[in-house]
Amino acid sequence: MKVPPETLPLAADFPATTREQWQRLTMGVLRKSGLAGDDTPVGAVEDLLAYHDDEVTLAPLYTAEDPTPMPGPPGLFPYTRGGRATGAVAAGWDIRPRHADPDLKVTAEAIGADLEHGATSLWLVLGEHGLPPAGLPAVLEGVYLDLAGVVLDAGAAAVEAVPTWFALLAERRVPVAGVRGSLGVDPLGWLARTGQVWEGPTGEWARRCADGFPGLRSMTVDATAYHDAGASDAQELGCAVATGVAYLRDLTAAGLSVAAAFAQLEFRYAATADQFATIAKLRAARRLWARVAQVCGVPQDGAQRQHAVTSTVMMTARDPWVNMLRTTLACFAAGIGGADAVTVQPFDHCLGLPDDFARRIARNTQSLLLEEANVGRVIDPAGGSWYVERYTEELARSAWAWFTEIEQAGGMAVALDGGMVAERLAATWQRRADNVAHRRNPLTGVSEFPHLDEQLPARPPAPAPPGGGLPRHRYAHAYEALRNRAEAHTADTDRRPTVFLATLGPVAVHNARAGFAANLFAAGGIATVRPSVGDDDPARLAAEFAVSGAGVACLCSSDRVYGQSAEVVARALSAAGASRVWLAGKPAGYGGVDDYLFAGCNAVAVLETTLDDLGVA
Structure with a gap:
């Protein structure tokens, strides 16, 4: 009888592999x-497969051969692995919902x-x-302010x-010692959002705050203003560091020590469904802020x-509803990346003020990750991954270069x-919008797999966000504008814009295209109809097109x-009246075909042209 070994050898019995072997096999494909x-x-092969995201280049393979700086232990300089030396077993991150409904009664109930x-x-x-500042006592009635932290976001209304x-805290x-949160003062963020200078x-x-409220911070560096602008x-990180440095100068000029000035800042970042990008960010x-603290002579205050x-x-x-999946991925990444507080936006955020169900799902997304998945119990679980460590380093270097460029220009x-920031961000947004338009970056439910007959939930309108400065973008906007255009036409004419798909040959031949x-x-709100029989008879197809009511045709x-x-x-x-004939396939110069998709x-x-051809205003 053969006795099994006491230890499991895992890969020890397999021949060693090399980077060259991977390159040869991949090149063959x-x-x-x-x-x-x-x-x-x-x-x-590695150059062919490299991924270029703006200023960062990501290789297709990372191994121990790729040099990366030592990230240090959690809770110690340079704080790459986290600002705390211990895990978050007890509480995880801070679950922080956002409230902006000006109806005081509704907001109080939601809180x-x-x-x-x-x-x-x-x-x-x-x-x-958002809320009227005078309504703070009413919406916080019954809230234990020494147990729940409060972060204000008042813009120019901070003076009130x-x-x-x-006054509420004193009353x-x-x-x-129990007051936590932030006054949320962000003059440069207000300038970015509105173009208006605010001095308070x-x-x-x-x-x-520094003298009497040890758990209360006075200033927020809101980098989401730059993320929203593209x-x-x-670039988001570089703008955040430049803003933070500007605030350090202001606070030390006001009499605070350097260490006290560092303690007054909280940074706000956007978390996306690109998990590794958010973790690395x-x-x-x-790491960047720790470097600033080091240069200022207080590395121990750089968490x-x-x-x-x-x-x-x-x-x-x-x-x-797909937003529930996007925000779950983003929340997971934020937790893995070591965020101290996380806000999950309700899935109906773009439709107006959220209802109770949307708020509950946003809360429970975090509770599930914390209580069931135990995401908050592990310190920097992504640390040690060659890919994540290198991604972090590449991102930090690129952000530092942008930060120094801002400083050389005179500061944030x-x-x-x-206009330097606006110009640079606009160029980045144009590249991203182009990727969305060409569906290189697909949007599920919008540019891919749209549901033409969906019934959107009705929501009361949300207060308009501040404007006048940097623009606010959404990836889905161009497609949704086309959908809205098509829906308005459908409501006015009681007929949806339609394209006739001239399917040639049997189903197995034409179905994929x-x-x-x-x-x-469908991504533009345009319906399609097919002939009753798929064949190549031009007369039959022309006759079916004529009775379909469609003004545009597409060969498939x-x-x-x-x-x-x-x-x-x-x-x-x-000849049967098609104002444009598309062909589903690569351009090949077929006579009679106007364009290709x-x-x-x-x-x-393609969608703009088709709506124009169909007479959709």
Whole structure:
């Protein structure tokens, strides 16, 4: 009888592999797919597969051979692995819902429900873009202010909101040691959002917090303003560091020590459904801020306090339930990346003010990750991954270069006022919007797999966000504008814009491209109809087109069938009244065909052209 070994050897019995073996095997696949030629050097495979995201280049393979800096232990300089030396076993991160409904009664009830069901702090938007500052006592009635942290976001209304907050704390005799949160003062963020300069008694408030409220911070560096304007992750980080440095200068000039000034700042970042990008961004942000603290001579005070908010840019108004998946991924990444506080935006955020169900799902997303998945019990679980460590380093270097460029231009205020930031972010957004338009970055439920007959939930309108400065973007906007245009036409005419799919040959031949075309047109709110019989008879197809009521046609079949029938069918459809004849396939110069749609085409341009051809205003 054979006795099993006491230890499991795992991969020990397998032959050792090398990077060169991986390169050869991968190059073989690329050559078969036509992405590389027979004479392409094997070593070029990593350049062919490299991913370029704005200023960061990611290789397809990372091993121990790739040098990365030592990230240090959690809780110690450079804080890459986290600002705490111990795990978050007891509480995990801070669950921080956002409230902006100006109806005081509704907001008070929502706050009560949030705190009763898992929220640990509150984010209150005040002023003309949210709650009236004078309503703070009413919406916080019954809230134990020494147990629940409160973060204010008042913009220029801080001159009214902050004194109201301090008066409320004094009136309720809240123990100063128990007060947590932030006054949320962010003058440069207000300048970025509105283009307006705001100057308040920030130094006075900071001194009051530093001297009397050890758990209360006075200033927020809200980098989501730059994310919303189209910034890359590196640009978002660079703007955040430049803003933080500007605030350090202001606070020390107001009389605070350098260490006390560092303690007054909290940073807010966007978390997206790109998990590894979000993880690397939060880790890189801590590394960058630790470097600033080191240069300032207080490396021990460089543990950045981070508030992660699920990205508004990635949210959609169409098929909004998919947002639950996007925000779950973003929340998971924020937790893995080491955020101290997380806000999950309700799935109906783009439709207006959220209802109770949307708020509950947003809360429970975090509770599930914390209580059931135990995400908050592990310190920096992504640490040690060659990919994550290298991604963090590349992002930090790129962000630091952008930060120094801003400093050389005169600082964040000058860079904003002079248009330098807006110009750079606009260029980045244009690249990203182009990727969305060509569906290189697909949006589920919007640019891919749209549901034409969906019934969107009705929501009361939310207060308009501040404007006048950097723009606010969403990836889905171009497609949703086209859908809205088509829906308005449908409501006015009682008929949806329609394209006739001229399917040539049997189903097995035409179905793949017909499905592709139908999916693409649906992204613009355009329905499609097919002939009752798939064949190549031009007269039959022209007759069916004429009775379909569609004003545009699209040929769908294989390249072989196109070579035999495309031109004659296209001319027959034009003669039957088609204002434009598309062909689903790569451009090939077929006579009678006006244009082509294919994987990688500009889908937004195709949809705009089709709606124009169909007379949709």
